[in-house]
Amino acid sequence: MLVTKNAAELCVLLVNELYGQLPSRLMATLISKGRLTVPHLAHHTSLNHRQVRHGIVVLVQQSLVFTFTDQDSAVTYYEANVDGAYNLIRTGKILDMIDTKFGRPAKLLVHDVLLLGHAEIAEVVRRYKGERTSQKKPGDVDPCRNHVNGDGALSPFTDSEEPDPAGEAYNVLAQLIGLGFLESVSTMTYQSPQDFKSTVEQDVLKDFPNGVRGSKQASEYDTRLRERMREIRAERTSLKRELEMKIEFEPSAKRRKLLNGGASNGLTLTSGGYWLRDQEGHTVIRLNYEKCLVELRNQKLAEQVEDLIGDTTAHVYRAVLSALSRKISGCQADPSTMTDDELMGVRVKTGEVYEHLNPSVDVSAGIGTASEDEIDIRRAEKIRRYPPETKGSSLRATLEEGDELMASDDEDYDHSAETGNGSAVNGSRESKADVVNGDVSPRSYRLRWMRQHLLILAESKQGFVRHCGSDEWTVDFSPLLQHLRYLELDTMIEETFGRQGLRLTRILREKGKIDDKTLPTMALMRKPDVHVKMAEMEMAGFLDVQEVPRDNNRAANRTIFFWFFDEERTLKRTLDNTYKSMVRCLQRLEVERRKKRNVLSVTERKDVKGMEEEKLRGDVYNEYIQFLELEKKLLGQVSRLDDLVAIFRDF
Known part of the structure; x- marks a missing residue:
């Protein structure tokens, strides 16, 4: 398996961190050399066969290597499982x-x-x-x-x-x-x-x-x-x-x-x-790491809803994702092994979402109040049978042929109760008559309020949920995750190149290839400023340029320069830089451990572990606390970088 130098180094460091030097040494050799047998591993690592077998057992036990046995020669080959090591x-x-x-x-x-x-x-x-x-x-x-x-x-x-x-x-x-x-x-x-x-x-x-x-x-x-x-x-x-x-x-x-x-x-x-x-x-x-990734993706999307819409709607969205997850085996499943339901698109009913909603959530909260005359029910109940098209940084969610507008699709949804007792279905809280012994309203009322949150999610700019059929809902993960990737990339570009660099990137992402003479007008910037900023971003690998000569002389004044944003290349480069940053954090942690090895050796004693404050001297205890704070910061940074890897590669 071909991996970059930084990714390989990261995997080796992770194996060394958890399982020691011997398995990490074998992992490094397998990554660099490819498939090897035990004798070949012994040759490349200068270890004896007993040591190699011991390390291989650890790697196989932890699913860090793949095995392949040749039926003709009965020889077993081992191959590094890079994804397993990164997990x-x-x-x-x-x-x-x-x-x-x-x-x-x-x-x-x-x-x-x-x-x-x-x-x-x-x-x-x-x-x-x-x-x-x-x-x-x-x-x-x-x-x-x-x-x-x-x-x-x-x-x-x-x-x-x-x-x-x-x-x-x-x-x-x-x-x-x-x-x-x-x-x-x-x-x-x-x-x-x-x-x-x-x-x-x-x-x-x-x-x-x-x-x-x-x-x-x-x-x-x-x-x-x-x-x-x-x-x-x-x-x-x-x-x-x-x-x-x-x-x-x-x-x-x-x-x-x-x-x-x-x-x-x-x-x-x-x-x-x-x-x-x-x-x-x-x-x-x-x-099953693939299923765990699905749940981690659900957490990330629910956090986005909580930040953009609200806490109660996020609880409803978690219920939607939880109901969908029972029918999804992985974030990037192989189409050849997917079930018919997965190929056609996973959908859930309103009742299924309700079954996964925590009973303690007050679904009547988090919705604004509006009169019935201000609501277009037909637009609110819009059904989109097809997923939105993605282009650049925006979603094209226009109605396609075959899409419908319906008044309501929920049998439990009763419009006659919208204005009863002074309450409105779109947002006001339920009357006291609907609350029994301090608890939230019964099933029919909870379904009605929960459904309003589903419609809010469906009408959001990001398209967190799609109303795809009568009483059916689904989530289009591809455009949602593309939107998350663009958010992270935009944050990096703005922090590195400022608002002007972000503006130019968004224009190129939206329009495609643009002539360097047209770009200043579209960006409302001076031509020299555009050229300086574009050259700076090209050197960093975020943008690229294509030269189209007008004649065979290839003179600069007779050449058209088309600037464009290469998403795939940018993601690969950003991923590799992220791996490099994670490697540096783990290496710094190892250096700090060596500096504090005298203190750490004392804290690992059985009579001290768990009672460091009572057993250690003041100066030694202070050094130990300082190391824990530094370790927490470094590992926290690694965890945040892993969030980027998940968004750019795994989700």
């Missing part, structure tokens, strides 16, 4: 996301899976039981009692009830596997995408002994290839689909609690946990 930097974000969405027990289980790399379900449950037993002392409150859900709600356990750690673990694992955050491991899991596709192609070619000839056979071959890849994907996700059905048929109240971050009480096994314990205890599982 190590997101471990903290993933654990925080799991904690917020599913609660502390789920975070502990995922943490164990991450430490083990991959492990049997029964082994993960045994480790979880051991941790719970060791954490709890006689007379202590259970450590997970106050962390049942992501909002910190109290556990339903009474003083006389004690949770069953094994039952709790099986219930949470069933939920995580059913929703796709954990996946089962098979022999194909450690094949590179290229090897996997090649293996399937060779398998399908056996049905064509004379080769693929003609357009008809080529079409038949492509169809069989797609069907075979979907069959393999269905086999790999059979455990997920089985547990997904178990969760789906749970009682409605319990399912809504699970979907909103609640955990089972651990006293009794749910249907999914019971089935997982009896049927699949020896199944090997690992973390």
